[in-house]
Amino acid sequence: MNIVEIKDLNVYYGQLQALEKINLIVREKDFLAIMGPNGGGKSTLLKAVLGLVPIESGKISILGGSNKKNRHLIGYVPQFSTVDKNFPITVIEVVLLGALNKGLSFFHKFSEDQRIKAEQLLKKVGLEKLADRNISQLSGGEFQKMLIARALMTEPKLLILDEPTASVDVKSSQDIYNLLGDLNKEITIMMVTHNVVAISSNVKELACLNVRLVYHGDPELSEEVVNSLYGCQVELVAHGVPHRVLKEHQEDNNVS
Ligand code: ADP
Numbered sequence: 444m445n446i447v448e449i450k451d452l453n454v455y456y457g458q459l460q461a462l463e464k465i466n467l468i469v470r471e472k473d474f475l476a477i478m479g480p481n482g483g484g485k486s487t488l489l490k491a492v493l494g495l496v497p498i499e500s501g502k503i504s505i506l507g508g509s510n511k512k513n514r515h516l517i518g519y520v521p522q523f524s525t526v527d528k529n530f531p532i533t534v535i536e537v538v539l540l541g542a543l544n545k546g547l548s549f550f551h552k553f554s555e556d557q558r559i560k561a562e563q564l565l566k567k568v569g570l571e572k573l574a575d576r577n578i579s580q581l582s583g584g585e586f587q588k589m590l591i592a593r594a595l596m597t598e599p600k601l602l603i604l605d606e607p608t609a610s611v612d613v614k615s616s617q618d619i620y621n622l623l624g625d626l627n628k629e630i631t632i633m634m635v636t637h638n639v640v641a642i643s644s645n646v647k648e649l650a651c652l653n654v655r656l657v658y659h660g661d662p663e664l665s666e667e668v669v670n671s672l673y674g675c676q677v678e679l680v681a682h683g684v685p686h687r688v689l690k691e692h693q694e695d696n697n698v699s
């Protein structure tokens with residue numbers, strides 16, 4: 444069964460068409476990277492899959508069911524975290540919050556099983572030594588790994604990440620892509636990124652989105668495909684293809 448099936452999807456914000464006629468299938472154990480210019484609808488596509496934006500027309504199914512019914516099968520790391528870095532909360536507490544369903548109060552008491560699960564996940568993402576550290580004392584990369592652990596608390600079948608390395612240094616970005624490659628042995632991943640490191644590492648499929656889906660296929664790009672990606676304005680480094688920098692792309696790639 445396909446993990447995600449998107450058929451003829453159109454999404455508008457008022458008069459503005461953010462997504463046009465998107466058809467996309469994500470299969471089990473895929474690791475799909477979505478690239479494209481700012482404003483190309485990448486975040487909107489992820490939100491549509493999560494059921495967070497209204498759909499004008501088309502259909503999205505998650506493991507054969509509606510995204511409303513199967514939302515719990517998706518773990519999400521949003522582009523702009525709602526976790527306030529200055530909030531006095533520890534790493535393990537943030538991860539535990541991933542287990543909260545809507546309606547449970549913040550002062551909910553977590554079960555022993557949930558604590559064990561949170562500790563296992565911190566180990567998996569390499570943060571076990573930082574479990575009791577205050578989140579204000581994390582590096583950008585550590586913070587993102589914590590959010591990944593939080594997204595995994597509900598044991599999702601699909602992990603969705605929106606620019607997980609946007610404010611992370613190059614070395615930590617590589618760390619995160621290695622971690623995602625490792626997680627991908629068990630879980631399907633859909634990720635928006637501008638980072639070429641991702642494409643040259645563990646990603647299995649590449650999609651380029653500029654309102655329409657300009658490309659979906661092999662990340663090992665041929666010269667011909669690279670030429671057809673002009674509308675995508677992304678910098679692409681492909682295995683076996685000489686380093687190509689597509690023109691308009693300058694401001695997006697500021698890995699700080
Ligand atoms: P990307 O993630 O590729 O940068 P987005 O999906 O965030 O693009 O945005 C796609 C387009 O939709 C942009 O033109 C953006 O300004 C617009 N947009 C995004 N969210 C909203 C919103 N909540 N209301 C109105 N317009 C929006």
Ligand code: MG
Pocket residue numbers: 485486487522605
């Ligand atoms: Mg975005």
